[in-house]
Amino acid sequence: MLPAQAKKAAASLAVMALVAGGATSAALAGGHHHRHHHHHHSGIPQHNGGDHDADNNGGPSDGDGNI
Amino acid sequence: MRPQSFAWVRPSPLPPSWSSLALPDSPASLPVPAGWHRAHGDPGTMTAELRGPGGEIEGYLNATPQQGEETLENWGEFRVEHNRDEEERDVELLASAPGLAFATGTGSCVLDSYLTSSERPYREIACIVAGPSATTVIVAAAPPRRWDAEGAVLRRAIQSFTT
Numbered sequence: 001m002l003p004a005q006a007k008k009a010a011a012s013l014a015v016m017a018l019v020a021g022g023a024t025s026a027a028l029a030g031g032h033h034h035r036h037h038h039h040h041h042s043g044i045p046q047h048n049g050g051d052h053d054a055d056n057n058g059g060p061s062d063g064d065g066n067i
Numbered sequence: 068m069r070p071q072s073f074a075w076v077r078p079s080p081l082p083p084s085w086s087s088l089a090l091p092d093s094p095a096s097l098p099v100p101a102g103w104h105r106a107h108g109d110p111g112t113m114t115a116e117l118r119g120p121g122g123e124i125e126g127y128l129n130a131t132p133q134q135g136e137e138t139l140e141n142w143g144e145f146r147v148e149h150n151r152d153e154e155e156r157d158v159e160l161l162a163s164a165p166g167l168a169f170a171t172g173t174g175s176c177v178l179d180s181y182l183t184s185s186e187r188p189y190r191e192i193a194c195i196v197a198g199p200s201a202t203t204v205i206v207a208a209a210p211p212r213r214w215d216a217e218g219a220v221l222r223r224a225i226q227s228f229t230t
Binding site for chain 1: 187204
């Protein structure tokens, strides 16, 4: 499974490409970029690197505020 | 959004047959219903599960210290967007409410449903609770097909949660 952060990076590159191609700010404003402001603040390791919680393995989402 | 859906949230003692799992370096404790078992989770958190005969998850409880930008004020939006960012699909917010009373503080709760990336459907009650010295998230989830059977236990776990 492609890590979510990698997907976000790819999405960011896609947005940059749109900007370079002259996309309007209105089109960009219609996306969900605001979602990505919530994360990456915790000291709890994620992405199955010491993190084998259920949310990253097809189980229910746990209570972490990160991915 | 449909705050009446959380009228059942009120402080309740831990049922006598239940146990609890204390979070490390935190005053929070995760209620564990009789017959449930501790499961692996992130460091600093506690998880308990009920597994079916085939090993499938029939009930799930997790307590995690507040980590990021989640707050009592933004919880309704934060939780569903977090689930989407976890690559869950068909995330649907069914109800949310702030200002709910817990034994050791005040909390905000959501009821939502989603489909995991491995096509497993879950419904969850997720609450963020601010206690005197710690703010902690508790998640109570089950597959929709098990909600009628496990819902009362999940709600009781929420009611007896302390942080």
